[in-house]
Amino acid sequence: MDFYNVYEDEKRADSYAKLEFPGTYYLAFRDLPDIINEHVRGKKAIDFGCGTGRSARFLRKLDFETTGIDIAQDMIRKARETDPEGDYCLVEDGDFSKFEDNTYDLVLSVFTFDNIPTMEKKVKNFKEIARLLKSDGKMVNLVSAPEIYTHEWASFTTKDFPENKCARSGDKVKIIMTDVEDQRPVEDVVWSHEDYEKVYKRTGLEIVKVYKPLAREDEPYEWVNETRIPPWIIYVLKKALSLNYS
Numbered sequence: 085m086d087f088y089n090v091y092e093d094e095k096r097a098d099s100y101a102k103l104e105f106p107g108t109y110y111l112a113f114r115d116l117p118d119i120i121n122e123h124v125r126g127k128k129a130i131d132f133g134c135g136t137g138r139s140a141r142f143l144r145k146l147d148f149e150t151t152g153i154d155i156a157q158d159m160i161r162k163a164r165e166t167d168p169e170g171d172y173c174l175v176e177d178g179d180f181s182k183f184e185d186n187t188y189d190l191v192l193s194v195f196t197f198d199n200i201p202t203m204e205k206k207v208k209n210f211k212e213i214a215r216l217l218k219s220d221g222k223m224v225n226l227v228s229a230p231e232i233y234t235h236e237w238a239s240f241t242t243k244d245f246p247e248n249k250c251a252r253s254g255d256k257v258k259i260i261m262t263d264v265e266d267q268r269p270v271e272d273v274v275w276s277h278e279d280y281e282k283v284y285k286r287t288g289l290e291i292v293k294v295y296k297p298l299a300r301e302d303e304p305y306e307w308v309n310e311t312r313i314p315p316w317i318i319y320v321l322k323k324a325l326s327l328n329y330s
Contacts (some may be wrong), residue, residue, distance in 0.1 A: 106263045110305065111297045120192075123222050123293070126221070128187065129151070132191055132196055133193055136159050136167055140163070151173060153172075154174065186215075188217055219323060223290065229316060252277070257271070257274045296318075
């Protein structure tokens with residue numbers, strides 16, 4: 085599949101750097117402190133796919149010693165500019181060789197795997213993440229639910245892309261972020277829960293718990309479908325006792 089990472093783009097990086105936690109994004113981050121507190125012991129973390137540093141800064145506020153990593157040079161540039169005291173590292177696609185085995189208590193990935201195409205590339209990245217985790221470490225993998233590409237939301241619109249409704253797991257889909265200045269469509273890869281289960285099995289990770297956050301009517305946002313359809317899926321993962329890298 086011919087897939088272009090839309091975040092390798094200076095204009096998008098500048099626009100994305102201004103984004104905090106509005107609307108639908110609020111639901112992605114709302115429950116993370118409690119989820120992390122429940123499952124993670126220790127304070128050494130990697131933010132995989134850190135972009136302009138939003139989620140890395142989020143972890144630092146939770147007292148994690150955090151290294152943000154990304155393959156997009158413009159995103160790392162903006163992260164360092166916005167947060168000069170942060171630790172941000174530009175890496176090659178799928179190359180974690182700068183980081184030691186069995187070192188991290190937490191690897192957080194927020195939306196990153198929405199932009200990693202093919203089973204093979206996902207497997208490669210998850211294998212490396214499993215290698216970095218301590219024996220009792222956890223990965224928190226936050227991804228877009230397939231339904232996000234077929235409905236309207238407080239922070240996204242998909243009505244101009246009816247072809248999304250026919251997309252199968254692994255296909256390209258388009259979505260527009262309405263909370264940023266750059267209104268160009270974002271191109272993602274839709275991925276089913278069943279295919280994530282297959283990826284985890286192949287990479288020595290197993291699911292501890294799955295969360296699907298829904299909005300509440302008393303929250304200060306104009307929800308569209310968020311109170312009845314979860315836009316995000318949050319996987320908490322650990323190293324499997326018997327690693328299966330086949």
